[in-house]
Amino acid sequence: MPTFTTGDPCWIDLMTDSIERSHAFYGQLFGWTFTDSGAEFGHYNMITLDDAPIGGAMENSAAAAGMPPEMADIAIGNYWSTYLHTADIDALAHRAADHGAQVLGGSPMQVGELGWSLEVLDPALGMIGAWQPLEFPGTGLLAAAGAxxxxxxxxxxxxxxxxxxxxxxxxxxxxxxxxxxxxxxxxxxxxxxxxxxxxxxxxxxxxxxxxxxxxxxxxxxxxxxxxxxxxxxxxxxxxxxxxxxxxxxxxxxxxxxxxxxxxxxxxxxxxxxxxxxxxxxxxxxx
Known part of the structure; x- marks a missing residue:
């Protein structure tokens, strides 16, 4: 299991038009498995390779549902996003706002007992996420085939x-x-x-x-x-x-x-x- 320090990429998300098509494509290319986390988590899919968590995936139509307009517009599309490790996501959100970056949704979001997430949007940075772990540290396999x-x-x-x-x-x-x-x-x-x-x-x-x-x-x-x-x-x-x-x-x-x-x-x-x-x-x- 990788050990993450401040600023390290620790998770990736896939926004997709179709989970089914993404599973077929990446399953055949890398051997990944997609597992639906259920309605509680908006049918977010965990992506694993040989039981190691690689990242997550969500259909963009589900991700955009109920979001504020600035987030819903961004959610529509097919793209990979990167999340960086932090030990204090609230302080990071304040720093982002102080430097003129847009904190999507206004504040961090707790993901059950797994951790806290945040997305930041800025012309120089694009969209970049942050993750403060509780029970879930992040990606379980790095720098390997399929990872x-x-x-x-x-x-x-x-x-x-x-x-x-x-x-x-x-x-x-x-x-x-x-x-x-x-x-x-x-x-x-x-x-x-x-x-x-x-x-x-x-x-x-x-x-x-x-x-x-x-x-x-x-x-x-x-x-x-x-x-x-x-x-x-x-x-x-x-x-x-x-x-x-x-x-x-x-x-x-x-x-x-x-x-x-x-x-x-x-x-x-x-x-x-x-x-x-x-x-x-x-x-x-x-």
């Missing part, structure tokens, strides 16, 4: 994002690369780096020319500008090329790659409902 291996914020507001992650989520954020082609920061816990921030405006010539694809954060279709800030979850696989081919067989799409990087072989993909995520060679994860 989350890396978490990455893609943003065009890099300095603001680094500052907010330090001030609000208490990240130990260090800029690890800063060139005209590539700017990146990492959050380091006692166990090492656990997540990163990627500056999508610094995509320059030669970043991925050898791979024949666009660089991370850059549209491969020349859409005319970076996407809004968003978080990307990287899932491990023993064979990125085979997994990318399997994504296509299951009705999904390959958006970028597969290609080699200093951090291992990678590919950006989408499931059969358009939910984006990335694949990384599991044995390359440090």
């Amino acid at each position: 989350p291996c890396w978490f990455e914020l893609h943003t065009s507001h890099f300095p603001e994002a680094v500052s907010l992650m330090r001030d609000v989520f208490e990240w130990d954020a260090a800029v690890t690369a800063d060139t005209p082609q590539f700017r990146y920061a990492e959050h380091r816990s006692p166990e090492g780096a656990t997540a990163g921030i990627y500056d999508v405006t610094r995509t320059g010539p030669g970043t991925d020319e050898d791979a024949g694809v666009a660089a991370p954060g850059e549209s491969s279709e020349g859409s005319g500008g970076p996407e809004p800030a968003h978080w990307v979850v990287y899932f491990g696989t023993p064979d990125v090329d085979a997994a990318a081919s399997r994504v296509i067989e299951l009705g999904g799409s390959v958006l970028l790659g597969p290609h080699d990087s200093p951090y291992g072989r990678m590919a950006a993909v989408a499931d059969d409902q358009g939910t984006t995520f990335s694949l990384v060679q599991a044995d390359a994860v440090s």
Whole structure:
């Protein structure tokens, strides 16, 4: 079981048009099982791999029901979201509000005896969650095949994002690369780096020319500008090329790659409902 410290990614959620289709897709791709937690928890599904909790999933129509308008609008869609560990979620909510970020729902929400959750929305950070555990610490398997291996914020507001992650989520954020082609920061816990921030405006010539694809954060279709800030979850696989081919067989799409990087072989993909995520060679994860 992983041990989480302040700021570490500790949970992921999938918002989906169809739990049934998501179960079929990810079950065949990664071997995941989806289990309905029942009406008490809004039919939230726990995702497990070999009995280890990987994340959760909920149909977006159910998630939006009864929510305030600003949350209902955000809930509709197919996407993965990331939650960061905190020991004091109320203090985090106050820090977020003090820095001008929107605390969705206004305050943290208790999830039974499991813990407390909170979602924050900001132009530099996208939507990012926080989790203060009670009985449930979070993801039970990391950096392995079929499990989350890396978490990455893609943003065009890099300095603001680094500052907010330090001030609000208490990240130990260090800029690890800063060139005209590539700017990146990492959050380091006692166990090492656990997540990163990627500056999508610094995509320059030669970043991925050898791979024949666009660089991370850059549209491969020349859409005319970076996407809004968003978080990307990287899932491990023993064979990125085979997994990318399997994504296509299951009705999904390959958006970028597969290609080699200093951090291992990678590919950006989408499931059969358009939910984006990335694949990384599991044995390359440090």
